[in-house]
Every structure is written in structure tokens, then in C-alpha cells.
Amino acid sequence: MNVKQGSTTFLKVIIFLTGIAVLALCFFWLPLITIREPKAHPGVYSLYPLLVYAYGCCIAFSVTLYQAFKLLTYIERNNAFSELALKSLKVIKKCGLTTIFFIVSGIVTLKVIAKITGDDSAGPISLSLMGILATSIIIAIVDALQKPLKTSLN
Numbered sequence: 001m002n003v004k005q006g007s008t009t010f011l012k013v014i015i016f017l018t019g020i021a022v023l024a025l026c027f028f029w030l031p032l033i034t035i036r037e038p039k040a041h042p043g044v045y046s047l048y049p050l051l052v053y054a055y056g057c058c059i060a061f062s063v064t065l066y067q068a069f070k071l072l073t074y075i076e077r078n079n080a081f082s083e084l085a086l087k088s089l090k091v092i093k094k095c096g097l098t099t100i101f102f103i104v105s106g107i108v109t110l111k112v113i114a115k116i117t118g119d120d121s122a123g124p125i126s127l128s129l130m131g132i133l134a135t136s137i138i139i140a141i142v143d144a145l146q147k148p149l150k151t152s153l154n
Contacts, residue, residue, distance in 0.1 A: 008072045015072070019065045026058045046113045053106040057099050064095040081152050089146045096139040103128050103135070 037047045067088045074085045107128050114121035
């Protein structure tokens with residue numbers, strides 16, 4: 001096994017473990033919140049839009065992980081400069097933009113809920129803004145990788 005294959009295998013393992021963590025979040029932790037919160041606060045249905053946004057982010061992130069896994073497979077097979085790799089980068093970029101959309105929608109919902117209930121939403125909103133920053137950095141990196149790939153294919 002050469003160095004390139006060892007590093008791509010390591011990255012594939014990291015992606016796989018991250019995917020397991022996202023699946024655990026979607027199938028174990030978020031349903032527990034869905035069951036527990038309505039019992040603790042009957043008559044308040046403000047949790048459901050936030051759950052839709054959370055599941056939307058999880059789905060977009062899972063698709064991104066799958067495309068990154070495929071991209072690493074292309075790199076292992078020496079197809080890094082191919083149309084398939086470019087397509088994977090485009091899907092990763094679109095999923096990043098989708099994630100930002102869901103996070104911004106969640107921020108708007110949090111602001112509305114905070115206005116109605118009088119709660120302070122600064123903590124969750126600041127964490128959401130950090131998520132937008134991290135996602136924006138990933139989108140910028142993917143865009144920087146996409147441009148030379150487009151020119152090499154033309």
C-alpha cells in the first residue's frame with residue numbers, strides 16, 4: 001500500500017465514522033427530543049420546524065459525506081481529473097448551500113420563537129453562525145478545487 005492509498009483509506013474511515021455519528025444523531029438523539037419535549041412543554045409546537053431543519057441538515061451532510069467518499073475512490077483509481085470527480089464536487093457544493101439554507105431558516109425560526117416566548121436565543125444563534133462559517137469555508141475550498149478541474153477537462 002503506497003502513501004496515497006493509505007491516506008485516502010484513512011480519510012475514508014474518518015468519513016465512514018462521521019456518517020455513523022450522523023446516523024446515530026438522526027435515528028436516536030433527534031427522536032428522543034421529539035418525544036421528550038412535547039411532554040415537557042404541552043401546547044408548544046415550536047420544536048417541529050427546528051427538527052425539520054435539523055433533519056434537512058443531516059440529510060444534506062450525509063449526501064456530502066457520500067460524495068466525498070466517492071471522490072476519494074476516484075482519487076484512488078487515478079480518476080481525480082474526470083467528469084465524475086467534477087460532478088461530485090458540484091453535489092458537495094450544492095449540499096453545502098442547502099445546509100446554509102436550513103441553518104438560516106433555523107435562525108429565523110429561533111428569532112421568532114424568542115420574540116414570542118421572551119427567551120434569549122443568542123447561544124444557539126451564535127453556534128448556527130459558526131456552522132454557516134464552517135460550511136462557507138468548505139464551499140470555498142470545493143469551489144477552488146472545481147475551477148482547475150474544469151479547465152483541465154476543457
